[in-house]
Amino acid sequence: xxxxxxxxxxxxxxxxxxxxxxxxxxxxxxxxxxxxxxxxxxxxxxxxxxxxxxxxxxxxxxxxxxxxxxxxxxxxxxxxxxxxxxxxxxxxxxxxxxxxxxxxxxxxxxxxxxxxxxxxxxxxxxxxxxxxxxxxxxxxxxxxxxxxxxxxxxxxxxxxxxxxxxxxxxxxxxxxxxxxxxx
Amino acid sequence: xxxxxxxxxxxxxxxxxxxxxxxxxxxxxxxxxxxxxxxxxxxxxxxxxxxxxxxxxxxxxxxxxxxxxxxxxxxxxxxxxxxxxxxxxxxxxxxxxxxxxxxxxxxxxxxxxxxxxxxxxxxxxxxxxxxxxxxxxxxxxxxxxxxxxxxxxxxxxxxxxxxxxxxxxxxxxxxxxxxxxxxxxxxxxxxxxxxxxxxxxxxxxxxxxxxxxxxxxxxxxxxxxxxxxxxxxxxxxxxxxxxxxxxxxxxxxxxxxxxxxxxxxxxxxxxxxxxxxxxxxxxxxxxxxxxxxx
Numbered sequence: 001x002x003x004x005x006x007x008x009x010x011x012x013x014x015x016x017x018x019x020x021x022x023x024x025x026x027x028x029x030x031x032x033x034x035x036x037x038x039x040x041x042x043x044x045x046x047x048x049x050x051x052x053x054x055x056x057x058x059x060x061x062x063x064x065x066x067x068x069x070x071x072x073x074x075x076x077x078x079x080x081x082x083x084x085x086x087x088x089x090x091x092x093x094x095x096x097x098x099x100x101x102x103x104x105x106x107x108x109x110x111x112x113x114x115x116x117x118x119x120x121x122x123x124x125x126x127x128x129x130x131x132x133x134x135x136x137x138x139x140x141x142x143x144x145x146x147x148x149x150x151x152x153x154x155x156x157x158x159x160x161x162x163x164x165x166x167x168x169x170x171x172x173x174x175x176x177x178x179x180x181x182x183x
Numbered sequence: 184x185x186x187x188x189x190x191x192x193x194x195x196x197x198x199x200x201x202x203x204x205x206x207x208x209x210x211x212x213x214x215x216x217x218x219x220x221x222x223x224x225x226x227x228x229x230x231x232x233x234x235x236x237x238x239x240x241x242x243x244x245x246x247x248x249x250x251x252x253x254x255x256x257x258x259x260x261x262x263x264x265x266x267x268x269x270x271x272x273x274x275x276x277x278x279x280x281x282x283x284x285x286x287x288x289x290x291x292x293x294x295x296x297x298x299x300x301x302x303x304x305x306x307x308x309x310x311x312x313x314x315x316x317x318x319x320x321x322x323x324x325x326x327x328x329x330x331x332x333x334x335x336x337x338x339x340x341x342x343x344x345x346x347x348x349x350x351x352x353x354x355x356x357x358x359x360x361x362x363x364x365x366x367x368x369x370x371x372x373x374x375x376x377x378x379x380x381x382x383x384x385x386x387x388x389x390x391x392x393x394x395x396x397x398x399x400x401x402x403x404x405x406x407x408x409x410x411x412x413x414x415x416x417x418x419x420x421x422x423x424x425x426x427x428x429x430x431x432x433x434x435x436x437x438x439x440x441x442x443x444x445x446x447x448x449x450x451x452x453x454x455x456x457x458x459x460x461x462x463x464x465x466x467x468x469x470x471x472x473x474x475x476x477x
Contacts, residue, residue, distance in 0.1 A: 030248070105234075108234055109235075109240060112234075112235075112236075112237030112240050112241070113237070113240060113241060113244065118237060120232045120233060121232060121233065121234040122232055135231040135232035135233075135234065136231050138234055139228065139231055139234040139235060139264070140264055142234045142235045143235060143262050143263075143264060143267075146235065146240065146243075146262060147260070147262045150247070150260075151240075151243045151244060151247050151260050152244065152247045152248075153240055153241075153243075153244035153247075154241075154244040154245060154247070154248050
């Protein structure tokens with residue numbers, strides 16, 4: 001039963017009070033802290049980084065994503081982690097397995113941030129990838145990604161802005177007070 | 184514990200154990216370079232096939248986004264293959280011990296006001312659910328309070344010396360006790376209880392179980408009805424016999440929280456509104472008249 005907490009006195013649930021101008025600027029600021037390094041796009045374009053490798057990783061993430069029916073945010077977060085990692089960490093060249101391992105670790109981390117039920121890391125490796133890794137190896141890669149990204153995994157995503165812009169369009173001050181948490 | 188000393192990052196020197204958490208032990212440490220103290224929580228990854236536990240990833244990620252003078256800050260994350268060490272700012276004293284140690288300074292009305300303001304100014308940023316004096320650290324010299332209740336940031340899940348407070352429902356809002364839906368107002372309730380305790384140095388509610396806690400609340404604040412709390416009847420409390428839900432002599436807030444100025448009583452009453460929808464918000468509380476002459 002909904003108690004009707006959506007009232008004048010109750011506030012949006014978690015984190016920042018959504019939709020105010022102030023928090024909008026805070027979100028822009030936060031988004032900036034969760035982006036790949038500035039020169040990343042350039043090095044992808046100029047071939048300093050192999051765009052094909054990135055595409056392969058994304059392809060596999062889509063496959064696993066579809067297989068487990070994960071939400072859209074998980075894909076977005078996985079690629080955010082992957083891009084941020086590649087922009088600051090140089091993987092040994094010519095070893096395609098490292099990229100696959102990175103993709104598995106990024107998807108695993110993203111699902112742990114985002115999904116309510118998460119398969120074992122080893123079970124994530126669906127779609128017959130060329131390389132399959134042990135749990136121990138994936139865990140080590142997870143730790144490497146976490147420390148490389150300084151554990152800043154709560155990325156500000158385009159999804160975070162949707163409420164704000166919808167509110168602007170509809171000219172309502174408060175679109176929703178956020179979902180209620182039930183024990 | 185010797186293995187910890189061997190393997191711990193050289194940056195920190197391990198001192199004594201200060202607590203035990205759900206994940207592992209908590210140590211007091213010294214930052215060798217800065218010569219400052221820190222508390223360190225080592226979290227072991229138990230199951231390899233799960234990788235790094237999701238709760239750890241989410242917990243640390245959340246702490247990384249929080250930066251507020253009234254929040255205990257995460258100074259360092261030292262990772263290893265099999266564990267992660269979280270290094271937090273160290274404050275020796277929690278509010279509960281502060282009140283016990285400084286019975287006189289602790290009751291200074293201006294200090295109470297300042298502490299309450301600090302707690303409120305942080306609390307709207309996040310849903311805590313379990314604020315209590317044990318989870319609020321005090322910097323005695325600077326007169327600053329810092330909330331240490333962010334899942335992993337909680338320095339001590341179960342203190343070495345077990346106290347009544349660990350399981351006491353004394354700071355929980357009524358809607359939490361009766362299993363109703365809840366939101367940020369639960370924290371305002373807890374802060375209200377803490378506010379009263381800062382004034383009197385006695386817990387406002389002592390209830391040893393959820394039932395007695397509810398009775399205590401109703402005895403002090405009145406039994407709710409459909410007027411004061413629309414929808415309350417659907418929450419599983421039998422209100423047909425209100426007298427059965429109260430105990431002892433009826434007292435008012437100003438009788439119980441003696442010595443608090445009238446504007447303080449007014450603010451406290453609004454924070455302890457049984458109906459969460461009508462409870463004051465942190466934002467409104469911060470501009471309440473009580474703080475005007477601070």
